[in-house]
Amino acid sequence: xxxxxxxARGGPRERDETNAARGEESPADRSGPPAxxxxxxxxxxxxxxxxxxxxxxxxxxxxxxxxxxxxxxxxAGKTTLIxxxxxxxxxxxxxxxxxxxxxRDGRRAAYADVDAMLEGARNDYxxxxxxxxxxxxxxISGVDPDSVAARHDRLLDRLDLADKADTPVRDLSRGMxxxxxxxxxLAGGAELVFLDEPTxxxxxxxxxxxxxELRRLAVEEGLTxxxxxxxxxxxxxxxxxxxxLSNGRIVADDSVEALLGAADRDAVRVASPDLNAExxxxxxxxxxxxDVDREARPPTVTVAAGGDxxxxxxxALRAAGVTVSDIRTVQPDLEEVFLERTGTAPDAPSGGDRx
Amino acid sequence: xxADTTPxxxxxxxxxxxxxxxxxxxxxxxxxxLARAVLYREYLIxxxxxxxxxxxxxxxxxxxxxxxxxxxxxxxxALTDSIEGIVVGYFLWTLSVGAYSSVSxxxxxxxxxxxxxRHITTPFGFAxxxxxxxxxxxxxxxxxxxxxxxxxxxxxGTRLSLAPVTVVVVAGLSIVSVLxxxxxxxxxxxxxKRIGNWxxxxxxxxxxxxxxxxxxxxxxRVLPLAHGSAMLQRAMVDGxxxxxxxxxxxxxLVVVAVGYLFGGYLVFQFATARARRLGVLGDY
Numbered sequence: 001x002x003x004x005x006x007x008a009r010g011g012p013r014e015r016d017e018t019n020a021a022r023g024e025e026s027p028a029d030r031s032g033p034p035a036x037x038x039x040x041x042x043x044x045x046x047x048x049x050x051x052x053x054x055x056x057x058x059x060x061x062x063x064x065x066x067x068x069x070x071x072x073x074x075x076a077g078k079t080t081l082i083x084x085x086x087x088x089x090x091x092x093x094x095x096x097x098x099x100x101x102x103x104r105d106g107r108r109a110a111y112a113d114v115d116a117m118l119e120g121a122r123n124d125y126x127x128x129x130x131x132x133x134x135x136x137x138x139x140i141s142g143v144d145p146d147s148v149a150a151r152h153d154r155l156l157d158r159l160d161l162a163d164k165a166d167t168p169v170r171d172l173s174r175g176m177x178x179x180x181x182x183x184x185x186l187a188g189g190a191e192l193v194f195l196d197e198p199t200x201x202x203x204x205x206x207x208x209x210x211x212x213e214l215r216r217l218a219v220e221e222g223l224t225x226x227x228x229x230x231x232x233x234x235x236x237x238x239x240x241x242x243x244x245l246s247n248g249r250i251v252a253d254d255s256v257e258a259l260l261g262a263a264d265r266d267a268v269r270v271a272s273p274d275l276n277a278e279x280x281x282x283x284x285x286x287x288x289x290x291d292v293d294r295e296a297r298p299p300t301v302t303v304a305a306g307g308d309x310x311x312x313x314x315x316a317l318r319a320a321g322v323t324v325s326d327i328r329t330v331q332p333d334l335e336e337v338f339l340e341r342t343g344t345a346p347d348a349p350s351g352g353d354r355x
Numbered sequence: 356x357x358a359d360t361t362p363x364x365x366x367x368x369x370x371x372x373x374x375x376x377x378x379x380x381x382x383x384x385x386x387x388x389l390a391r392a393v394l395y396r397e398y399l400i401x402x403x404x405x406x407x408x409x410x411x412x413x414x415x416x417x418x419x420x421x422x423x424x425x426x427x428x429x430x431x432x433a434l435t436d437s438i439e440g441i442v443v444g445y446f447l448w449t450l451s452v453g454a455y456s457s458v459s460x461x462x463x464x465x466x467x468x469x470x471x472x473r474h475i476t477t478p479f480g481f482a483x484x485x486x487x488x489x490x491x492x493x494x495x496x497x498x499x500x501x502x503x504x505x506x507x508x509x510x511x512g513t514r515l516s517l518a519p520v521t522v523v524v525v526a527g528l529s530i531v532s533v534l535x536x537x538x539x540x541x542x543x544x545x546x547x548k549r550i551g552n553w554x555x556x557x558x559x560x561x562x563x564x565x566x567x568x569x570x571x572x573x574x575x576r577v578l579p580l581a582h583g584s585a586m587l588q589r590a591m592v593d594g595x596x597x598x599x600x601x602x603x604x605x606x607x608l609v610v611v612a613v614g615y616l617f618g619g620y621l622v623f624q625f626a627t628a629r630a631r632r633l634g635v636l637g638d639y
Contacts, residue, residue: 045634054634080634088472089634112478121469127400139384139392142478147382168403189381 033100035192035224036062036085041094043080054080055091056248062226064191067218069239069256070228071338077248078228079119082194085226086116098192112142115190119197119228123181126170130161130180133169134187141188148189155183158220159213175206182210186217192224199234211237232334242334246342259337266306270317271326273298282320287313290330298325389479390487397491408499415449415503416510423511438511443591444565446504447526447584451561453496454530455537458489459554462541462623471545472636475627482620489534489616493527516594524597525590529583531612533561535619536579542619542626545636576607579615583608 038060044053055077062068070078083089085096087103096103098114117123124133134152135145145152156162159179164172169180178198185193198214199207215238218225229235235242235256242259244252252259267290280292280301287309291302305313317324384392401408422445423438465471475481508515540554567581576582586604589595597605630636 043634083634083636086472086476088476088631088636090628090631111476114476115473116476118469118472123469123473125396125400125468125470127404128396132396132399136392136396137473139388140473140477140479140484142384144382144384144388145392147380151381 032064033097034061035064035066035099036060036226037097037100038081038085039095039097041081041084041091041096043077043084043089043091053248055084057094058245058248058250059094060243060250060253062192062224064224065222066241067215067223067225067227067239069235069242070226070245071230071232071235071242071334072228072245073230075247076245078245079196080248081245082116082118082196082226082228085194086114087111113190114192114194115141115185115188116194117181117185117196117198118194119200121181122177124169124184126177127168129166129168130156130172130183131165133180133184137184138187138189141190143188148187151189152183152187155186158217159183160209173206175202175209178202178206178210179213182214186221186223191222192226195225195227197229197231198227199229199231207231207234214238232338236334244338244341246338251341252337256334259334266304267302267330268305268310268313269300269302269326269328269330270313270322270324271296271298271300272317272322272324274320274322275299275301279320279322283313283316286316302330386479386483389483393484393487394491394494397488397495401495408495411453412499412502412506416506419445419503419507420510423507439513439515439592440588442504442507442511442513442515443588444584445507446500446591447529447565447580447587448561449500449503450496450526450530451533451565451580452558453499454489454493455533455540455558455561456555457492457496458534458537459540459544461488461492462538463544463548466545466548475636481624481627485538485620485623489531489538493530493534496530497523497527515591517591518594518596521590521595521597522587525583525587525608528608528612529580529587532579532583532615535615535617538616538619539622542623545623545630546626546633577611579611582611 038058041055041058042053043055044051046052058077058081070081072078080089084091085098085103087096090104124137128136131152134155138145138148138152153162156165159182161176161179161183164176169177172180178201182195182198185195195214199210202210211234214225214227217223218238225238227234227238239256241255242252243250269291275292275294275298280289283289283301283303288304289301290304291300293300293302303313314324422441426441462471465474474484477484507513536557540557543550543554561580564578564580565584567575567578567584569576569581569585576585582604586600586608589600590597627636
């Protein structure tokens with residue numbers, strides 16, 4: 001036990017020492033190997049013609065203390081990537097290191113610092129109370145539960161579960177169950193936490209609360225978090241950096257700001273029943289048209305028209321006899337970035353590939 | 356960006372986090388902590404949901420009563436002569452079924468709940484966790500089967516030798532082999548979820564093992580339960596004490612128990628390793 005136990009204790013304590021400096025410190029300043037280092041990871045499922053490459057030569061490094069989003073449609077390989085990192089799926093090629101420990105070789109050592117909330121899993125015992133779950137899973141992850149009782153109280157406080165601490169999980173609402181699941185994952189003091197679709201199935205309000213709490217936990221506890229989601233809002237709200245996956249490959253890997261900045265183009269979307277091939281062609285003569293949607297009711301055209309060009313556009317529309325029923329500026333979001341890079345929407349399942 | 360985002364630059368909520376963190380000194384958990392956690396969980400579920408245990412006891416007793424009263428009608432005196440053997444056999448059967456189904460069903464449920472992989476990805480490794488869970492199941496099964504045994508003795512008016520050490524050791528070692536079968540079945544369930552239910556039928560096969568003709572066919576002693584069952588009959592019916600058994604018998608009892616437990620665990624290991632390659636572990 002000595003090896004993993006040392007590893008389990010070293011982590012949180014190290015973090016405490018750096019707490020004072022946190023805030024000014026950028027993730028890259030932290031010493032030691034990165035929290036997660038994936039190199040050339042490949043995983044195929046099935047054989048012959050039916051084989052599906054779920055993860056295709058993916059390499060990725062996650063620095064300590066950062067919050068990274070894995071964005072992609074169902075079947076893009078997010079879950080497989082996470083399961084490979086946890087060692088519950090064995091890759092065909094490539095390696096995964098967690099805080100420098102190879103997941104395949106020194107699995108036990110690696111496990112002390114990592115935990116995960118997997119999609120669709122309950123992750124905890126519904127017949128035990130909230131606190132019993134935290135204590136049980138802390139022990140399972142190699143930490144004496146009495147020694148982290150204060151941390152558990154704090155976690156429960158943070159997640160608004162303090163007055164439900166002695167309630168069996170089965171009696172809680174869905175949103176609360178999800179939070180207990182998260183708390184049980186954090187209970188053992190794992191420094192690297194994978195959250196697979198953490199807001200899936202939650203109502204708008206619960207999802208919003210969970211997002212806010214995730215962000216806060218990441219900052220306050222100095223956790224390294226990898227969040228997978230097909231939900232842009234979650235990724236935008238929680239992550240510093242986004243890795244976009246499509247068909248098992250990384251199609252983009254950058255900070256949220258950089259990705260959004262690249263998509264920034266001061267566009268306006270005009271909706272009008274008068275938009276047809278002829279009027280659109282007229283607009284195209286003097287403006288760059290980004291997108292035309294003839295199926296929309298009324299049809300819309302998205303035009304690059306930043307600054308004063310907007311006045312020119314409205315003049316041109318009036319001249320063409322187009323009565324505008326709606327006009328709005330287009331805010332670039334991750335969904336568009338994703339669409340641009342892959343040609344598919346992140347919440348659409350990619351063809352044939354289930355994982 | 357949505358409004359609920361807290362910018363990373365913002366200081367931790369008014370410093371409360373840092374104050375509380377002072378009382379936070381994670382110490383490594385030892386095997387003692389692990390044992391306490393696993394056993395305590397079993398205990399909590401046992402006392403919090405007594406209906407499951409009571410239900411099991413009632414069903415077992417109902418079957419026994421049907422067997423006994425029906426048998427009396429059909430066989431009359433012949434049955435009454437062998438009633439002690441039947442009580443002991445039935446006692447061992449309830450123990451076996453309890454140990455087997457609790458382990459295999461437990462693994463099945465944990466797969467469904469997504470808690471199994473958390474036990475596999477523990478720094479302790481799965482083996483000690485599984486072993487402790489097995490111990491917890493055996494203890495629990497002994498408690499319920501003791502109640503059934505007491506009720507059977509009352510119903511039939513039989514007297515048996517109930518030397519606690521002898522009975523617990525012999526019966527305990529006998530069902531350790533079944534525990535191994537439970538792990539194997541659980542492993543198969545991880546791989547092929549639908550087969551799991553069929554494997555429950557195996558528990559009726561235990562009847563054959565318990566009544567295996569170990570005197571006529573000595574090789575059957577290496578099957579699970581068979582040898583232990585014969586020893587338990589001698590202990591409870593003839594009053595043979597643990598230390599009065601030949602050393603060879605005791606050694607065989609231990610070898611069979613450890614052998615099947617180890618074999619079952621290997622099957623489980625193999626099955627989960629395969630599940631990891633196939634990517635079916637943690638599929639809900």
